Amino acid sequence: MNARAETEHAGNGTRDHTANDTAGRAANDTAGRAAAFERTIAADERIEPRDWMPDAYRATLVRQIAQHAHSEIIGMQPEADWITRAPSLRRKAILIAKVQDEAGHGLYLYGAAETLGTSREELLDKLHAGRHKYSSIFNYPTLTWADVGAIGWLVDGAAITNQVPLCRCSYGPYARAMVRICKEESFHQRQGYELLHTLAHGTSAQRAMAQDAVDRWWWPSLMMFGPPDDASPRTEQSMAWRIKRHTNDELRQRFVDICVPQAEALGLTLPDPELRWNEERGHWDFGPVDWAEFRAVLAGEGPCNEERISRRRRAHAEGAWVREAASAYAAKHPRGDAAPHVPAAPNVPAAPNVPAAPNVRAGAS
Amino acid sequence: MSRAAEDEAEPGPGAGWPLWEVFVRPRRGLAHTHAGSVHAPDAELALRNARDLFTRRGEGVSLWVVPAAAVTASSPDERDPFFRPTADKPYRHPTFYEVPEGVRHL
Numbered sequence: 500m501n502a503r504a505e506t507e508h509a510g511n512g513t514r515d516h517t518a519n520d521t522a523g524r525a526a527n528d529t530a531g532r533a534a535a536f537e538r539t540i541a542a543d544e545r546i547e548p549r550d551w552m553p554d555a556y557r558a559t560l561v562r563q564i565a566q567h568a569h570s571e572i573i574g575m576q577p578e579a580d581w582i583t584r585a586p587s588l589r590r591k592a593i594l595i596a597k598v599q600d601e602a603g604h605g606l607y608l609y610g611a612a613e614t615l616g617t618s619r620e621e622l623l624d625k626l627h628a629g630r631h632k633y634s635s636i637f638n639y640p641t642l643t644w645a646d647v648g649a650i651g652w653l654v655d656g657a658a659i660t661n662q663v664p665l666c667r668c669s670y671g672p673y674a675r676a677m678v679r680i681c682k683e684e685s686f687h688q689r690q691g692y693e694l695l696h697t698l699a700h701g702t703s704a705q706r707a708m709a710q711d712a713v714d715r716w717w718w719p720s721l722m723m724f725g726p727p728d729d730a731s732p733r734t735e736q737s738m739a740w741r742i743k744r745h746t747n748d749e750l751r752q753r754f755v756d757i758c759v760p761q762a763e764a765l766g767l768t769l770p771d772p773e774l775r776w777n778e779e780r781g782h783w784d785f786g787p788v789d790w791a792e793f794r795a796v797l798a799g800e801g802p803c804n805e806e807r808i809s810r811r812r813r814a815h816a817e818g819a820w821v822r823e824a825a826s827a828y829a830a831k832h833p834r835g836d837a838a839p840h841v842p843a844a845p846n847v848p849a850a851p852n853v854p855a856a857p858n859v860r861a862g863a864s
Numbered sequence: 865m866s867r868a869a870e871d872e873a874e875p876g877p878g879a880g881w882p883l884w885e886v887f888v889r890p891r892r893g894l895a896h897t898h899a900g901s902v903h904a905p906d907a908e909l910a911l912r913n914a915r916d917l918f919t920r921r922g923e924g925v926s927l928w929v930v931p932a933a934a935v936t937a938s939s940p941d942e943r944d945p946f947f948r949p950t951a952d953k954p955y956r957h958p959t960f961y962e963v964p965e966g967v968r969h970l
Contacts, residue, residue: 532941549940603917610901613883619903620880676900822905826881829905 540741545671548614556740559733560670561615562631563742565622568608570634572626573807575601577641578650586644593690594647600683607679611672627812635793636719638801645698645705645712651691653713653720653758659684660754661724669741692761699766713762714770721785722793724751730790755783883932884910886917888924896928904929 532551539546546552575598582598585591609619625631636654641647662684665677698709725731725747737743745753755774762769773786795801881903887896899918904910910929918924938946954960963970 547940549937551940599916599920603920606902606917607900613901618880679900822881825905825909829881829909832906 540669543667543669543741545674546669547671555736556742557615559737559740559742560673561612561617561622563737564608564612564615564673565617565625566632566634568605568612568622569626569631570637571601571605571608573633573637573811574654576807576810577637577639577803578647580641581644581647584644585647590647590694597651597687597690600687604680604683607676608673611670611676614672623815627808627815629799629808632797633807634723635796635801636723637807638796638803639715639719640803642715643708643712645695645708646716648691648694648698648709649712649716651687651689652695652761653691653716654723655684655687655691656758657720657723657754659688660750660757664744664750667741667744673742692765695767696765709765710767713767717770718788718792719796721751721754721788722796724748724754726790726793727788752782755785759783881905884914884929885932885935886910886914887928887930888914888918889926890923891925896926899923901932902929 529551533553536546536550536552536556539550546556578594578601579598582591582594585594609622612622613619622631626633636657641650659681662677662681666674666681668674668677695709695713698705700706728734728746728748731747734743734746738746758769759774771786773784775784777784796804799805882905883901883903884907885901886899888899889896899914902910902913902917904913907929911927914927914929919927950956
């Protein structure tokens with residue numbers, strides 16, 4: 500039985516029951532499974548794809564993971580806008596590697612979402628139809644080269660602050676994807692920081708460009724943590740299910756505390772006159788976020804919403820014939836056929852527990 | 865045995881490509897470990913996508929891709945009966961056996 504096919508709804512009978520029996524037994528099964536689910540969460544263990552889970556837990560995860568995946572995919576655009584204009588070959592190669600990583604993160608996350616019984620096509624359709632959101636941050640334009648640095652330092656920095664606790668999220672596939680992603684994000688964050696540091700210590704024009712980028716990206720980065728706790732309806736349930744481990748405001752505060760000294764080390768300032776150390780709290784106080792702007796961007800009225808989504812739709816529509824060609828080619832060449840350039844390998848009899856296909860490929864490569 | 869398995873085996877043009885599970889062996893002497901999954905129209909492209917996706921930073925020297933539909937998994941509902949035999953056979957473990965004090969290398 501396909502492991503993923505089983506993820507849909509474990510409640511459906513897997514054995515034959517008489518009609519009378521079924522209802523009663525299903526109710527018992529569900530109660531027992533719900534109890535097992537609660538025990539697993541309470542023990543801080545992971546829920547896996549084939550485990551029973553409440554429908555609302557599944558739905559919340561699909562939404563969160565999918566929108567996380569969409570953010571990675573849409574997030575390629577603002578940075579990719581600078582690939583052809585990167586000021587040195589080194590910076591260009593770094594930026595290409597980074598955008599490649601973002602694509603990979605999207606794929607890991609779509610994969611994690613699919614273990615919940617959805618499909619990537621379905622999720623992409625929802626993105627294209629505007630029924631799924633992606634991170635508000637990617638609706639801001641990259642106006643200068645320094646924006647690439649500000650995105651790396653602040654946007655990826657905020658993402659890391661958000662994502663490190665997700666490595667302990669109660670849903671196993673999501674947690675495992677996050678472990679991988681966090682490792683790669685730290686490359687992104689450091690390259691951004693280094694880029695800004697170089698500019699901040701360059702000519703006065705470069706320095707001004709770096710400061711301007713930080714000024715524009717600081718507040719949108721704070722918005723990445725989501726609405727304040729008293730306006731975040733899903734937080735309580737997500738915390739109870741241990742999907743989230745910290746509230747939006749806790750993470751936002753943590754991020755501010757991390758960034759202030761980092762900005763000092765850059766020799767740049769953060770655009771917040773109310774930023775000051777609070778001895779009593781042991782944290783940095785900061786000014787109010789413009790939540791009206793946040794809501795407007797989420798509602799599709801940010802500077803680049805239309806451009807981002809229409810570019811994604813266009814890529815999908817114009818790529819349709821290529822996807823069809825690949826499927827048609829695959830249908831003509833049943834699995835096991837070597838690709839045309841590979842000399843036909845003798846069909847090595849495989850040991851019983853070794854898949855045959857990888858052996859053939861290994862021999863050919 | 866399921867709808868999804870069939871769907872995955874035969875994508876129509878432009879429909880979802882089948883899912884492949886990816887196993888990476890980090891270096892000689894170690895076992896292949898499940899790394900994740902990719903969508904691809906055929907095994908060849910699955911292998912290339914998996915190379916790009918899971919071995920960008922020198923993580924592996926060997927890759928296996930397996931159609932997800934070919935994987936059979938044990939059922940969590942039957943976990944207890946299915947795996948029970950080990951629990952009541954403690955004599956399968958070396959710690960079950962008492963060794964006289966002072967005996968070494970045993």
